[in-house]
Structures are given as structure tokens and as C-alpha cells.
Amino acid sequence: MRLLFLAVLRPHTGNAVTAQRVRAHLEAAGHVCILKDAFDFESPSEIANLILAENCEAALALHLYRGGRLLQGHRIPFGIIFGGTDVNEDANQGEKNIVMGRVLEEARFAVAFTESMKEMAQAQWPHAKGKIYVQSQEINQSADNLHIFLLICGLRQVKDPLYLVDAFSEWHQEEPSVYLVIAGPEVDPVFTREVKAKVRRAAGVRLIGEMPQEDLHAVVKNCFAVVNSSVSEGMSAAILEAMDLEVPVLARNIPGNAAVVKHEVTGLLFSSPQEFVHLAKRLVSDPALEKEIVGNGREYVRMYHSWQVERDTYQQLISKLEGSTED
Known part of the structure; x- marks a missing residue:
């Protein structure tokens, strides 16, 4: 499956590292994952053109507001990965909160990093309660007197x-x-x-x-x-x-x-x-x-924070985006 993946990709930040790692998980399952910086796009219409140009069949976004809002209304299934900014900051801003709630209505699934993040999201958007999963981030790591x-x-x-x-x-x-x-x-x-x-x-x-x-x-x-x-x-x-x-x-x-x-x-x-x-x-x-x-x-x-468990989770969730757009 050809997937569009939107994330904020400032070099050497946690978001960029997470996005690269999730992309590796999905590509390991045989998907084509087209990773793009959400800050390069200003409107859903630009994303619509990209979806057509890249022949994308589904999409994923890291950050409900920064990336997810760009995926609305394109008639392809998509999932969301919450960022800390989503529930800690943007959820407290009225207009952003409304937009994020609408994104969750369309999303097939959403991923929270912790149970507490999931609980905060469910309190903000009760209608999304059945589609929020918890998957912790994985870690893969391959002066004497100071x-x-x-x-x-x-x-x-x-x-x-x-x-x-x-x-x-x-x-x-x-x-x-x-x-x-x-x-x-x-x-x-x-x-x-x-x-x-x-x-x-x-x-x-x-x-x-x-x-x-x-x-x-x-x-x-x-x-x-x-x-x-x-x-x-x-x-x-x-x-x-x-x-x-x-x-x-x-x-x-x-x-x-x-x-x-x-x-x-x-x-x-x-x-x-x-x-x-x-x-x-x-x-x-x-x-x-x-x-x-x-x-x-x-x-x-x-x-x-198992690398393998995280990989399995994202590969299984992406399978929800395959086939019919009906739940």
C-alpha cells in the first residue's frame, strides 16, 4: 500500500526521530511510505494534489492538529499519532480543539504514547474513545572527576x-x-x-x-x-x-x-x-x-518500550486502512 505520512520534521528533534522510526516499521511490512513535512503545506488542497501525484491509498499523521487537519476530506483512510502538543497545549485552544475533534471523527485510529495521554484525549473528544490505542515509543540503540x-x-x-x-x-x-x-x-x-x-x-x-x-x-x-x-x-x-x-x-x-x-x-x-x-x-x-x-x-x-512491539502495533493498525473506506 502507498501511504502518505505527514509529520513535523525539524532535524534532530523527537518528532523527526519518531517519524523516521515509524516509517521504517511500515516499510518493513512492504508498504511504500512517503514521508513529508507537514509545515511544507498550508491547506488540504495542497495535500489533495500530493495524494493524486503520488497515487496514495491511505495516510498517517504525527500530531492531530499540525498534520491531521491536512488529511480531512480526501476520501482516503488515515490514522493519527498524538503528539504531546496535541493534548497538553492545542486541546486548550477552542478553535484548534474543534478542528482536532473533527479530524478524530474521520480517523480510523489514533495512537497515544501513554495511558494518561489516552485518558486526556478521551476526556477532550469522547466520541473517539473506541479508536485510541496506546503504544509507547521504542528505543533502539544499537569525566572521572566531573x-x-x-x-x-x-x-x-x-x-x-x-x-x-x-x-x-x-x-x-x-x-x-x-x-x-x-x-x-x-x-x-x-x-x-x-x-x-x-x-x-x-x-x-x-x-x-x-x-x-x-x-x-x-x-x-x-x-x-x-x-x-x-x-x-x-x-x-x-x-x-x-x-x-x-x-x-x-x-x-x-x-x-x-x-x-x-x-x-x-x-x-x-x-x-x-x-x-x-x-x-x-x-x-x-x-x-x-x-x-x-x-x-x-x-x-x-x-x-519494545522496538518489536511498536513495529507490530503500527503494522497492525495500518492494516485498518486497507480495502474499503467503511469501518
């Missing part, structure tokens, strides 16, 4: 990269061996300037740009812990990758992170910059705690 805390995120406000800077800088002045490194693409130019200005004035905090995934994995392997300070998350690929690479995780206590990180079991959850510093100090001074959460984190990923 403690590097690595914050991986695109430089935009929802990721809140400045949340810990002041508190961490104070800690660095007490303990010069600790550093916070912020790594990621410059997504929002205006906000990026704010981040750069703040980091330049902060002792013990460094900012590095985006890098290829294999290089980023090498950096993760050599850091002391991976940090997530986002205001909202769907499911953080950086957290799962850190767990898989046997690196401790400290994550802000928000629903998307708490769905993955169980406090003091698979990682540590903090609700303020001061609590982050307290927990980070505890992790540095307690090798037994570090060993325990690293082991539990790796086991959690192996049990609940």
Missing part, C-alpha cells in the same frame, strides 16, 4: 531550558565539578537569544548546538545524568534513551514525565529548582541509588 548533567531540548519555551539555570549556577559555585549542559536545536530564534544571554552569565552552565543522533548518544553515555525540565511532554525520547543507555534521569514532575519515571525507582522527579539540586546532590553522593535507578530504568525500557 558530573555533567545533560539537558536535551529544542530551545523553545515549552521545554523551559532556563528553569534550572540559576539554582544550578549557585550549586556550581559551591561545587565546581558539576556542570549543566544544554544541548539542542535553535527552534525559536527570539527565545534562543534569551537563552544564550542567560547562559553566558551563568557559572557552570554551557550551551551546545544540535548534533547528529549518534553523536548525541555518545554525549549521553558520557554524562552523569540526563535532565528534563519541560513544562509539558508527550513522552520524552531523551528520557527513554538515557534509561536504555544506563544513565540516570532527573525529570520535572509533570504528567508526561511521571508516566515514564517512577520516583526513586526508574529515576528522580523534582517539582522545583531547589528540589532538583537536592536530588542531584543525593544522586552524586549515593552510588547505590544511582545503580538501582539505572538498573530499573533499563529494565523498564526493555519491558514497556
Whole structure:
């Protein structure tokens, strides 16, 4: 089957990585998957032309609003993969909420990364209750005296990269061996300037740009812990990758992170910059705690974020788009 797959494809972002991985799953089942950046299209009519030109028989979109709205009314079956922005942000905006509900009416299926994301979506759009599936994202991974805390995120406000800077800088002045490194693409130019200005004035905090995934994995392997300070998350690929690479995780206590990180079991959850510093100090001074959460984190990923299970799920869901357009 020839499938059109719409996703936001900013280089080296979680969306792009997820889209490439899902495409690989579908192509492994013999489908032709035509992956396009949703931001390259402004209206459904442009998508209609693309569907005709590529002779597409069905479609898939990552992000209910950003991609899904472009698939309405084309008389080909399609499915949706929720993004964190869908349920955490766009659902709270009246007009977008209405559009997303209409997209779900047409969609054959929708995929949520966690049970909590599924529950939030069902509360917003009760009519879609019978078509939302849960499939966690998979992870396929094929300085002695320093403690590097690595914050991986695109430089935009929802990721809140400045949340810990002041508190961490104070800690660095007490303990010069600790550093916070912020790594990621410059997504929002205006906000990026704010981040750069703040980091330049902060002792013990460094900012590095985006890098290829294999290089980023090498950096993760050599850091002391991976940090997530986002205001909202769907499911953080950086957290799962850190767990898989046997690196401790400290994550802000928000629903998307708490769905993955169980406090003091698979990682540590903090609700303020001061609590982050307290927990980070505890992790540095307690090798037994570090060993325990690293082991539990790796086991959690192996049990609940299986690459093969994810592949099987998407291949089975795509079969719902074959044949008649009637349910």
C-alpha cells in the first residue's frame, strides 16, 4: 500500500526521530511510505494534489492538529499519532480543539504514547474513545572527576531550558565539578537569544548546538545524568534513551514525565529548582541509588518500550486502512 505520512520534521528533534522510526516499521511490512513535512503545506488542497501525484491509498499523521487537519476530506483512510502538543497545549485552544475533534471523527485510529495521554484525549473528544490505542515509543540503540548533567531540548519555551539555570549556577559555585549542559536545536530564534544571554552569565552552565543522533548518544553515555525540565511532554525520547543507555534521569514532575519515571525507582522527579539540586546532590553522593535507578530504568525500557512491539502495533493498525473506506 502507498501511504502518505505527514509529520513535523525539524532535524534532530523527537518528532523527526519518531517519524523516521515509524516509517521504517511500515516499510518493513512492504508498504511504500512517503514521508513529508507537514509545515511544507498550508491547506488540504495542497495535500489533495500530493495524494493524486503520488497515487496514495491511505495516510498517517504525527500530531492531530499540525498534520491531521491536512488529511480531512480526501476520501482516503488515515490514522493519527498524538503528539504531546496535541493534548497538553492545542486541546486548550477552542478553535484548534474543534478542528482536532473533527479530524478524530474521520480517523480510523489514533495512537497515544501513554495511558494518561489516552485518558486526556478521551476526556477532550469522547466520541473517539473506541479508536485510541496506546503504544509507547521504542528505543533502539544499537569525566572521572566531573558530573555533567545533560539537558536535551529544542530551545523553545515549552521545554523551559532556563528553569534550572540559576539554582544550578549557585550549586556550581559551591561545587565546581558539576556542570549543566544544554544541548539542542535553535527552534525559536527570539527565545534562543534569551537563552544564550542567560547562559553566558551563568557559572557552570554551557550551551551546545544540535548534533547528529549518534553523536548525541555518545554525549549521553558520557554524562552523569540526563535532565528534563519541560513544562509539558508527550513522552520524552531523551528520557527513554538515557534509561536504555544506563544513565540516570532527573525529570520535572509533570504528567508526561511521571508516566515514564517512577520516583526513586526508574529515576528522580523534582517539582522545583531547589528540589532538583537536592536530588542531584543525593544522586552524586549515593552510588547505590544511582545503580538501582539505572538498573530499573533499563529494565523498564526493555519491558514497556519494545522496538518489536511498536513495529507490530503500527503494522497492525495500518492494516485498518486497507480495502474499503467503511469501518
